[in-house]
Amino acid sequence: MASVVSTHFVLRLLFALSLFHISLATRKLNELVQNQPNTLMQYHNGPLLSGKIQINLVWYGKFKPSQRAIIADFVTSLTSTQSNSQPSVATWWKTTEKYYHLTKPRKHPSLSLSLGKQILDESYSLGKSLTQKQIVRLASKGDQRNAVNVVLTASDVTVDGFCMSRCGTHGSSKGAQIDGKTYRFAYIWVGNSETQCPGQCAWPFHQPIYGPQSPALIAPNNDVGLDGMVISLAGLLAGTATNPFGNGFYQGPADLPLEAASACPGMYAKGSYPGYPGTSCWTPQRVRATMRMVLMGGSTWFLLCLILRRRLVPLWSEKW
Numbered sequence: 270m271a272s273v274v275s276t277h278f279v280l281r282l283l284f285a286l287s288l289f290h291i292s293l294a295t296r297k298l299n300e301l302v303q304n305q306p307n308t309l310m311q312y313h314n315g316p317l318l319s320g321k322i323q324i325n326l327v328w329y330g331k332f333k334p335s336q337r338a339i340i341a342d343f344v345t346s347l348t349s350t351q352s353n354s355q356p357s358v359a360t361w362w363k364t365t366e367k368y369y370h371l372t373k374p375r376k377h378p379s380l381s382l383s384l385g386k387q388i389l390d391e392s393y394s395l396g397k398s399l400t401q402k403q404i405v406r407l408a409s410k411g412d413q414r415n416a417v418n419v420v421l422t423a424s425d426v427t428v429d430g431f432c433m434s435r436c437g438t439h440g441s442s443k444g445a446q447i448d449g450k451t452y453r454f455a456y457i458w459v460g461n462s463e464t465q466c467p468g469q470c471a472w473p474f475h476q477p478i479y480g481p482q483s484p485a486l487i488a489p490n491n492d493v494g495l496d497g498m499v500i501s502l503a504g505l506l507a508g509t510a511t512n513p514f515g516n517g518f519y520q521g522p523a524d525l526p527l528e529a530a531s532a533c534p535g536m537y538a539k540g541s542y543p544g545y546p547g548t549s550c551w552t553p554q555r556v557r558a559t560m561r562m563v564l565m566g567g568s569t570w571f572l573l574c575l576i577l578r579r580r581l582v583p584l585w586s587e588k589w
Contacts, residue, residue, distance in 0.1 A: 310529075315516025317369060318417070318455065318509060319378045323385030325411035329399075330423025331391055339495045340421065340502065344384045347506075361503075365529065368511045368518050380510060385416060399428045405442045408456035413444030417455045417509055419502065424461040424494055432466035437501040439509045455513045457505045463494025471497025504530035 324344045328337060346358040362382075369379065388410050395403045404420055411418030422428055430438075437459035444454045462470035468478035474488040474496050488496040508528040511518040519526035 310518050310520050312518050313516040315514055317517050318513045319380050321381045323383055323416045325385040325416050325418045326387045327407050327410055327420045329390045330426050336495050339490050343499050347382050365510050397426050401429055404458045413454040414447055414452055420458045422460045424463045428460055431460045432469055436470035437505050439505045441514045455509050459498050459501045461494040462497055467493050
């Protein structure tokens with residue numbers, strides 16, 4: 270699917286992903302702006318996501334082809350070797366490999382992600398107000414083995430807890446029997462916040478509803494809702510890879526875990542704090558002049574300097 274996305278700007282990806290709920294349990298959005306203690310990320314002896322895994326996309330509601338291309342291009346770019354330019358989405362994603370090396374003894378093969386099937390439900394088969402159980406039901410439409418099924422809900426769809434306590438979530442559920450065995454499959458849900466709560470779930474591409482009212486940064490694809498979804502999806506994928514079934518890497522209580530991309534909420538650059546993205550790579554007046562762009566499948570992603578400076582990468586590391 271070719272993207273017909275504006276070549277203005279596009280992806281400045283992942284410096285806001287820890288603002289949102291990125292764990293298995295529900296946490297209030299306003300709690301995510303609080304500083305968290307610098308405790309160690311603990312491994313709880315469970316499996317990590319490993320092997321060849323397909324990312325299946327379940328589109329619920331009306332999305333334009335160009336919007337679907339933004340998400341598809343991002344997933345493809347996670348393991349792309351097409352571009353030698355740095356920083357890159359693939360370079361950011363490789364940071365998750367550190368967690369696999371930390372397991373003792375090392376018992377997890379490497380992870381290889383690829384874009385799988387795309388399932389369209391434009392008729393709102395379950396209505397426009399969904400429960401968490403219905404999200405799992407939608408996620409089960411994708412392959413349930415060697416896959417992560419991502420449910421993406423349109424801007425006119427409400428989901429229990431959306432905007433009030435979360436922008437997306439990930440988890441796992443029992444699937445159908447395959448070859449006589451019942452497997453658990455991992456799933457992710459992300460909502461389009463454009464008309465419901467962009468100040469909560471699409472920051473910094475929209476002014477936050479709390480905290481300093483700094484000028485919003487330009488949405489890279491000129492689509493505040495979809496660019497916000499990319500930020501949430503990126504963090505949820507990191508959490509799914511390193512804690513797919515609730516017993517992988519996380520810190521804190523199991524019912525309120527802080528995971529790979531949510532352990533350092535609101536901290537993205539020098540001088541950053543929740544509501545303000547920082548100043549080490551850019552200033553609001555020079556956003557256009559200082560952004561670095563990477564083209565992937567027609568979508569242009571802004572990467573800033575998040576990957577060039579390891580301490581700014583939104584994945585927790587005890588060395589940062």
